[in-house]
Amino acid sequence: MQFYLDGYKPGDPFVAEPDPALADRPAGLPETADVLIVGCGPAGLLLAAQLAEFPDIHTVIVDRRDGPLEVGQADGVACRSVEIFEAFGLADRLIGEGYQVNEVAFWRPDPADPSSIVRTGRIDDVEEGISEMPHMIVNQARMLEYLRDHMRRSAARAEPHYGLHAADVQVDHESGAEHPVTVTLEHVADGEPTGETSTVRARYVVGCDGSRSSTRHAIGLQLEGDATNKSWGVLDVLAVTDFPDIRLKSAITSEHGSILIIPREGGYLVRLYIELDNDRDGEMLRDRSATPEKLAAVANRILQPYSIDVKHVGWWAVYEIGQRLCRQFDDATESRPPRVFIAGDACHTHSAKAGQGMNVSMADAWNLGWKLGGVLRGTARPELLRTYSTERQAVAQELIDFDREFSTMFSARPGDGSAADPERFQHYFREQGRFTAGVAVRYTPSAITATPEHQDLATGLPIGMRFHSAPVVRVADAKPMHLGHAARADGAWRLYAFADRSGTAPGSRLGGFAAFLASAQSPIARYTPDGADPDSVLDVRAVLQPGHRDVVVGDLPAVLFPRKGPFGLPDHEKVFSPDPSADVFDLRGIDRDRGCLVVVRPDQYVAHVLPLDAHDELVEFLDGVLLRAGATVGV
Numbered sequence: 001m002q003f004y005l006d007g008y009k010p011g012d013p014f015v016a017e018p019d020p021a022l023a024d025r026p027a028g029l030p031e032t033a034d035v036l037i038v039g040c041g042p043a044g045l046l047l048a049a050q051l052a053e054f055p056d057i058h059t060v061i062v063d064r065r066d067g068p069l070e071v072g073q074a075d076g077v078a079c080r081s082v083e084i085f086e087a088f089g090l091a092d093r094l095i096g097e098g099y100q101v102n103e104v105a106f107w108r109p110d111p112a113d114p115s116s117i118v119r120t121g122r123i124d125d126v127e128e129g130i131s132e133m134p135h136m137i138v139n140q141a142r143m144l145e146y147l148r149d150h151m152r153r154s155a156a157r158a159e160p161h162y163g164l165h166a167a168d169v170q171v172d173h174e175s176g177a178e179h180p181v182t183v184t185l186e187h188v189a190d191g192e193p194t195g196e197t198s199t200v201r202a203r204y205v206v207g208c209d210g211s212r213s214s215t216r217h218a219i220g221l222q223l224e225g226d227a228t229n230k231s232w233g234v235l236d237v238l239a240v241t242d243f244p245d246i247r248l249k250s251a252i253t254s255e256h257g258s259i260l261i262i263p264r265e266g267g268y269l270v271r272l273y274i275e276l277d278n279d280r281d282g283e284m285l286r287d288r289s290a291t292p293e294k295l296a297a298v299a300n301r302i303l304q305p306y307s308i309d310v311k312h313v314g315w316w317a318v319y320e321i322g323q324r325l326c327r328q329f330d331d332a333t334e335s336r337p338p339r340v341f342i343a344g345d346a347c348h349t350h351s352a353k354a355g356q357g358m359n360v361s362m363a364d365a366w367n368l369g370w371k372l373g374g375v376l377r378g379t380a381r382p383e384l385l386r387t388y389s390t391e392r393q394a395v396a397q398e399l400i401d402f403d404r405e406f407s408t409m410f411s412a413r414p415g416d417g418s419a420a421d422p423e424r425f426q427h428y429f430r431e432q433g434r435f436t437a438g439v440a441v442r443y444t445p446s447a448i449t450a451t452p453e454h455q456d457l458a459t460g461l462p463i464g465m466r467f468h469s470a471p472v473v474r475v476a477d478a479k480p481m482h483l484g485h486a487a488r489a490d491g492a493w494r495l496y497a498f499a500d501r502s503g504t505a506p507g508s509r510l511g512g513f514a515a516f517l518a519s520a521q522s523p524i525a526r527y528t529p530d531g532a533d534p535d536s537v538l539d540v541r542a543v544l545q546p547g548h549r550d551v552v553v554g555d556l557p558a559v560l561f562p563r564k565g566p567f568g569l570p571d572h573e574k575v576f577s578p579d580p581s582a583d584v585f586d587l588r589g590i591d592r593d594r595g596c597l598v599v600v601r602p603d604q605y606v607a608h609v610l611p612l613d614a615h616d617e618l619v620e621f622l623d624g625v626l627l628r629a630g631a632t633v634g635v
Helices: 020-024 042-051 079-087 091-097 140-153 214-218 282-286 292-303 357-376 382-411 422-431 509-517 523-527 615-623
Strands: 032-038 059-063 099-101 103-110 113-124 135-137 164-171 181-189 192-207 224-241 249-254 257-263 270-276 308-325 340-342 471-474 479-482 493-498 538-543 575-578 596-600 606-610
Touching: 032 042, 032 181, 032 357, 042 059, 042 140, 042 357, 059 164, 079 091, 079 135, 079 357, 091 140, 103 422, 113 249, 113 422, 164 192, 164 214, 192 214, 192 357, 214 340, 224 292, 249 292, 257 292, 270 292, 292 308, 308 382, 357 382, 382 422, 493 509, 509 538, 523 538, 523 615, 596 615, 606 615
Parallel strands: 032 059, 032 192, 103 249, 192 340, 493 538, 538 575
Antiparallel strands: 099 135, 103 113, 164 181, 181 192, 224 270, 224 308, 249 257, 257 270, 471 479, 471 575, 493 596, 596 606
16 A cells, blocks of 8 residues: 655554545534445445545445444355455455465265264365465454444544434435435434434435345335245354364264354354254244254254364354345336445345355445445446446346355255265365355446457456456566555556557557557546546556566656656556566466556456557447546436
């Protein structure tokens, strides 16, 4: 992260100076806001953290709890989610604190004695090379604390408002009011309404308020689908056990049920997802009389011949699996733009075994956050907001389909058919690894995702999929780093210009592209608002083919060193060379003779791949998304 652009100041450089606009905002709950977020779970706080990057956008977040979540709930952090946290500067903290999942062990009934279990296999948890980031396990409460801390350190100084329940949401589609969405908030203490209410009027509202979302109900949407009639208990415990794989992620199916073991951070804590049998465990399910002791007894039944002696319970719960999905994630119609959105469990629910709930919810929020930021700041067309529901509803449908199949295979018993075959389940787990790692999402062509006419220029960076980072060396200071880590969660589009063999020499494609960026027809000038830094909307990065010691910095185009801030300081961190041990051109299938331009959305998904000299095609694509500087539209 760069800092000191506006002048050197002592103290923590990762705490931004408060935005001057904060002085004009009232303390406490305001009457109006640009965005009101309902819910402080993973989706709500990820969205709030993204919007905190734009302090000129007045964002308010409320939650019916009395305060922050302290224990329990989700714990799996997929590789893709760690990549997202890197964009917020939070990945090191997450990785340093969490448990890293390296391998998965599979246990099934012993063919010689089906009443006992044996290990049938052990495989890598994550396929080599799909991400530079690991699969981590961190308590959801800690994840949320990272995001709140990021919000507090931002120029927005954002803090949630607790003890507020969104009881009603009304949208005025007719009057043209600046804040057309009115939300009635009930004040809540110790889980009960106090009788007091407040009202906030907003330009946009986002319901991240869980599977019983009042926001969803208010806009006439419902979760559609069926429960699977399967209940699971979850225990976070400190325990003594003779089960040998207690510190490995373990998928266990015996004649007596199924358990998913998830080692937790710290070296001692472990989570048990315990399948509850409708017959043997029916009484406690019907009477809602489950206790940690009863759940531990079920775990011991399933683990035979091994046992587990629970010494301390940190958190526990019982839940029913259900795969449910909304038909759309906003209140838009063909003739009416969206004003109210839903994200996370408010629009899709599924089992916890695949570890996707928190991860997909945060991905929902990031998809929406940069779009709201661009529209409200006047750099993007309002039509951009329609792409949120289209893109994320399709992803959620894929998740529902995957979760249904995964849950069925996980719980299959001997005698159920081929689904119970150990080798088949391990093969399925391995084949679906990209999906569970969060890197299999591919958005279909739209205004923000082009068709692949020029995909052959960068075969390893598929259009519609997340920008797969690779090692590089920063030319200015010889720093080895990952190319994708140069991007922050700042709402900017990235233009990665991969040089042809001629580099920036006269007549080279990269040289011609740089000249275009410096010309009167430049898309930088076209879309960057007056007074904003030249990389605030389009952030141009160049990747050269020679090693960093063979690059003459003085010969590089000035457009690759944009002048920023009140002192007009050049940014020296825009130019890279391949890492000698892993050449990005080879890793990502970049055409060395022609080079290419890879256009990447603010949420790190590849939007387009173009020849370096396709200047008109680039502007035509960007014109469909961005607004020209000085243009005004109603939001």
